[in-house]
Amino acid sequence: MELDRTDKRILDALQKNGRISNQELAEQVGLSPSPCSRRVKQLEDAGYISSYVARLNQSKLDLKLTAFIQISLDRHTPDRFAAFDKVVRSCPEVVEAYLVTGQSADYTVKVIVPDMEYYQEFLLNKITQIEGVTGVHSSFVMRKVVDNTQVSLSHLA
Amino acid sequence: MELDRTDKRILDALQKNGRISNQELAEQVGLSPSPCSRRVKQLEDAGYISSYVARLNQSKLDLKLTAFIQISLDRHTPDRFAAFDKVVRSCPEVVEAYLVTGQSADYTVKVIVPDMEYYQEFLLNKITQIEGVTGVHSSFVMRKVVDNTQVSLSHLA
DNA sequence: CTATATATTGGAATAATATTGCTCAATAGC
DNA sequence: GCTATTGAGCAATATTATTCCAATATATAG
Numbered sequence: 001m002e003l004d005r006t007d008k009r010i011l012d013a014l015q016k017n018g019r020i021s022n023q024e025l026a027e028q029v030g031l032s033p034s035p036c037s038r039r040v041k042q043l044e045d046a047g048y049i050s051s052y053v054a055r056l057n058q059s060k061l062d063l064k065l066t067a068f069i070q071i072s073l074d075r076h077t078p079d080r081f082a083a084f085d086k087v088v089r090s091c092p093e094v095v096e097a098y099l100v101t102g103q104s105a106d107y108t109v110k111v112i113v114p115d116m117e118y119y120q121e122f123l124l125n126k127i128t129q130i131e132g133v134t135g136v137h138s139s140f141v142m143r144k145v146v147d148n149t150q151v152s153l154s155h156l157a
Numbered sequence: 158m159e160l161d162r163t164d165k166r167i168l169d170a171l172q173k174n175g176r177i178s179n180q181e182l183a184e185q186v187g188l189s190p191s192p193c194s195r196r197v198k199q200l201e202d203a204g205y206i207s208s209y210v211a212r213l214n215q216s217k218l219d220l221k222l223t224a225f226i227q228i229s230l231d232r233h234t235p236d237r238f239a240a241f242d243k244v245v246r247s248c249p250e251v252v253e254a255y256l257v258t259g260q261s262a263d264y265t266v267k268v269i270v271p272d273m274e275y276y277q278e279f280l281l282n283k284i285t286q287i288e289g290v291t292g293v294h295s296s297f298v299m300r301k302v303v304d305n306t307q308v309s310l311s312h313l314a
Numbered sequence: 315c316t317a318t319a320t321a322t323t324g325g326a327a328t329a330a331t332a333t334t335g336c337t338c339a340a341t342a343g344c
Numbered sequence: 345g346c347t348a349t350t351g352a353g354c355a356a357t358a359t360t361a362t363t364c365c366a367a368t369a370t371a372t373a374g
Contacts, residue, residue, distance in 0.1 A: 011211070011213060011218075014210075014211035015210055015211050015212075015213065016210070017208070017209060017210070018175050018176060018208075018209040018210045018211040019175060019176060019209035021330090021331070021332085022331075022332060022333090023330095023331075023332090031352080032352065032353055032354085033331090033332075033333090033353090034332090034333075034334080034352075034353065034354080035351065035352055035353080037332065037333060037334090038333090038334090038351090041333090046217075047214050047217060048213060048214055048217055048218065049211050049212070049213060049214070050212045050213060050214045051174070051175075051211070051212045052174060052175040052176035052209065052210070052211050052212070053171075053172055053173070053174070053175045053209070053210060053212060053306050053307070054168070054171035054172050054175040054206050054208070054209050055172075055206070055207045055208045055209070055210060055306060056168060056172065056205060056206060056207060056308060057204050057205055057206070057207045058308060060203075060204055060205055061168075061205065061308070061310060061313065062312065062313065063308055063312075066255070068255075068257065068265060084302075085302050088302055088303060089302065089303055092307075092308075092309035092311060093309055094303050094305075095303065095305045095306065095307070095308060096301075096303055096304055096305065097301075097302040097303040098223070098225075098298040098299075098300065098301055098302060099298070099299045099300040099302060100225065100296040100297060100298055100299060101296055101297045101299060102294070102295070102296040102297075105296070107302070108225060108296065109303075112308050112309075113312075114312045118312065137259070138259075139257040139258055139259040139262070139265065140257060140258045140259075141255040141256070141257055142255075142256045142257060142258060143255065143256040144253075144254075144255055145241075145242050145245055145246065145254040145255060145256060145264070146245060146246055146251050146252065146253055146254035146266075147253055148251075148252045148253065149210050149212060149252065149306060150210070150249075150252070151213060151215060151218070151220055151249075151252060151269050152249035152250055152269075153218060154249060155219065155220075155270075155271050155275065156218065156219065178359090178360065178361085179360070179361060179362090180359095180360070180361085188323080188324090189323070189324050189325075190324090190325095190360090190361075190362090191323075191324065191325075191361095191362075191363080191364095192322065192323050192324075194361065194362065194363095195322090195323095195362090195363095198362095
């Protein structure tokens, strides 16, 4: 399946507003409602859209602390990775976790929690308990300069 | 405004599926459609829900490289920060950017691009061009273990 | 513990919105 | 230049959301 200019516009618009009405979407991308609806369905069925989600106001919900944790393991064996992945996936505080390249850290984990006290407990009870974790370094977000989910599609033909 | 159990359930459900129908949402949270609709509207108006967005399949859209950039500045003056913020906010490749605590790095920036070639150009033409940038360190995502937008509300009474 | 006030619910009617079938037009390939 | 294929637009249908109102539940004060 090949994406044309209209498909890209649809994806861009849905990234900005996932609950836009089909009518307004159609207008924005220069289509009438019915082909627009069909295209959206196609894009969904073809797997270009993975999900629709609501984004919440974190500070209103008392989630005041965002932290990045750089974590290193003693050995890079399949069981070490598997154990780590399993724990991390079970933590609701963890919003992102990546195996990354680079110097000493193996994982980069992003965590959203109410406050520093909560964070400290989380780190001690969850992260440092994981078999094979040798190094942990925390960075805390002081200010969010950009916090999007929208990706750029300008590279597509 | 105080959130009760039902409100939290609504927020959780909408974080999972931002396009759930009001009927199904009502059923999930144990309400009939009309009060459910009212509550969602209230939550929106009160600012608990910041937006609804579509999340896209990055690899299908040829966005194969996610990178974290640790960036340090020569001086921590308001004009340095302002200049940096302005550039970074104008880059569609940048999905997240934070001013963080910690050792040498001042900013952590998350970037999503097609490939390494694109990344290299981006780094050279955009990031390193910013006034005051002294250090840049890149980490590349090899595997995504967790990639959510959903935050945990379990800490709320 | 009772009475009153307040807020919230559920159901029905209404309004808005999405979806689908059909016809017509445009475009690409032969 | 003709045919095949695809997509657009219209209209009808179906789905879904929203609003009003009566009734219930909850909280408050006496």
